[in-house]
Amino acid sequence: MTTYDYLIIGAGIFGLTAAVELNMRGHSVALLDPGPIPHPLAASTDISKVVRMEYGADEQYMAMVEQAITGWHEWNMRFGMVYHQIGVTMLTRHELEPGDYEYESLLLLIKRGHHPDRLEPDDIRRRFPAWNADVYVDGFYHARGGYAESGRVIEALADKADVEGVTLRAGRTVNEIVVKNGRCQGVHTVEGETFSAGHVIVAAGAWTHILLPELAGVMQASGHPVFHLKAPDRYLFSPPKFVVFTADITRSGWYGFPYHPDERVVKIANHGVGQTLHPAEDERLVTVEDEHTLRQFLADTFPALLDAPIVYTRRCLYSDTLDEHFWIDRHPEIAGLTVAAGGSGHAFKFAPILGGLIADAAEGFANEWLPKFAWRNLTPETAGEEPARFHG
Numbered sequence: 285m286t287t288y289d290y291l292i293i294g295a296g297i298f299g300l301t302a303a304v305e306l307n308m309r310g311h312s313v314a315l316l317d318p319g320p321i322p323h324p325l326a327a328s329t330d331i332s333k334v335v336r337m338e339y340g341a342d343e344q345y346m347a348m349v350e351q352a353i354t355g356w357h358e359w360n361m362r363f364g365m366v367y368h369q370i371g372v373t374m375l376t377r378h379e380l381e382p383g384d385y386e387y388e389s390l391l392l393l394i395k396r397g398h399h400p401d402r403l404e405p406d407d408i409r410r411r412f413p414a415w416n417a418d419v420y421v422d423g424f425y426h427a428r429g430g431y432a433e434s435g436r437v438i439e440a441l442a443d444k445a446d447v448e449g450v451t452l453r454a455g456r457t458v459n460e461i462v463v464k465n466g467r468c469q470g471v472h473t474v475e476g477e478t479f480s481a482g483h484v485i486v487a488a489g490a491w492t493h494i495l496l497p498e499l500a501g502v503m504q505a506s507g508h509p510v511f512h513l514k515a516p517d518r519y520l521f522s523p524p525k526f527v528v529f530t531a532d533i534t535r536s537g538w539y540g541f542p543y544h545p546d547e548r549v550v551k552i553a554n555h556g557v558g559q560t561l562h563p564a565e566d567e568r569l570v571t572v573e574d575e576h577t578l579r580q581f582l583a584d585t586f587p588a589l590l591d592a593p594i595v596y597t598r599r600c601l602y603s604d605t606l607d608e609h610f611w612i613d614r615h616p617e618i619a620g621l622t623v624a625a626g627g628s629g630h631a632f633k634f635a636p637i638l639g640g641l642i643a644d645a646a647e648g649f650a651n652e653w654l655p656k657f658a659w660r661n662l663t664p665e666t667a668g669e670e671p672a673r674f675h676g
């Protein structure tokens with residue numbers, strides 16, 4: 285039996301970026317996933333994910349996205365256009381005030397040398413005519429941001445991993461992590477196989493706390509609705525008139541994307557409380573009530589989309605930590621085991637730097653950004669800290 289230096293469970297963005305990075309660092313790496321890769325139920329598998337620097341007053345996240353965006357441009361050269369830097373509009377129904385997500389983001393952008401455009405209702409009417417500027421009265425446009433075609437990124441990374449020598453094994457579902465005398469030895473699969481490794485990385489997304497029940501008290505799977513709409517007027521909903529947006533997001537959860545040139549839809553989703561679900565056992569349904577809430581939002585935000593047909597829906601799962609920060613660290617009690625999960629609905633944008641973070645954690649190397657994601661004590665009273673999220 286081959287013993288790999290690193291065995292990674294899960295071929296989403298956490299697992300694949302870690303595999304590519306550790307392989308590049310000269311380690312033998314295997315990656316297991318039920319497959320196919322991209323897995324249809326994986327959070328990473330989608331037509332688009334927001335790439336934004338705006339994290340309120342949280343300077344570490346903004347600095348991390350600044351670096352990630354440099355990586356996205358490099359990936360565009362390597363993988364073709366997977367990141368579209370079309371900019372973001374972050375609009376509110378009230379004048380911005382200190383403490384607001386948008387206000388604090390604006391201040392930090394300016395402090396770090398970026399050039400956002402503050403928008404008043406007349407600017408909104410002129411530059412972004414799909415918006416109801418009688419309701420949305422303040423906010424800004426920032427050019428350095430946009431969206432990444434996440435499913436295509438997963439495909440490109442899986443190809444890269446394969447070509448560069450990572451052992452990719454689809455059709456494998458891990459059901460047990462083998463630990464002897466406090467050290468992880470490898471895994472068993474549902475398919476009846478055993479894989480041996482010097483170090484195992486659990487990057488199983490919303491399934492992570494099922495594989496490692498000791499995490500069930502600090503992370504859970506939460507389901508969030510996604511809608512694809514057929515836009516009546518694609519030009520009104522295309523850049524530069526319409527870009528990635530947040531619509532008073534900390535009070536509503538609503539955000540979305542412009543007309544997707546290949547998929548021919550406008551995608552709108554909600555970054556809110558979500559529905560706690562079991563990742564393997566519960567149905568992932570978008571309800572009539574969800575659709576009704578969407579229509580209410582469209583009615584006073586994008587009137588031209590009010591009656592647009594919904595052509596696809598999905599309830600997608602976050603690996604949600606209680607404080608909404610990622611969980612990237614070695615297991616405190618089991619040697620040779622690392623957890624890389626807890627994306628909490630906002631990790632994909634960091635993809636170009638994620639592999640380095642996870643590899644540093646697994647190898648025990650110092651990394652200025654890792655303390656935020658270290659193994660930590662959280663309680664049911666712990667509050668979510670992702671500044672853009674709607675907490676009900």
Ligand SMILES: Cc1cc2nc3c(=O)[nH]c(=O)nc-3n(C[C@H](O)[C@H](O)[C@H](O)COP(=O)(O)OP(=O)(O)OC[C@H]3O[C@@H](n4cnc5c(N)ncnc54)[C@H](O)[C@@H]3O)c2cc1C
Nearest residue numbers: 294296297298327328334458489600627629630631632633
């Ligand atoms: C609706 C929604 C919208 C989002 N929007 C954004 C956004 O706009 N911007 C952003 O930055 N982020 C966004 N995110 C967050 C981002 O998508 C996730 O943080 C990220 O994709 C998580 O990656 P992952 O690798 O941890 O998990 P996943 O992509 O879910 O991958 C986990 C993998 O583990 C595999 N697996 C599970 N169990 C096992 C097992 N037992 N054995 C082997 N393999 C297993 C699965 O098959 C899967 O392929 C969003 C997430 C959702 C759900």
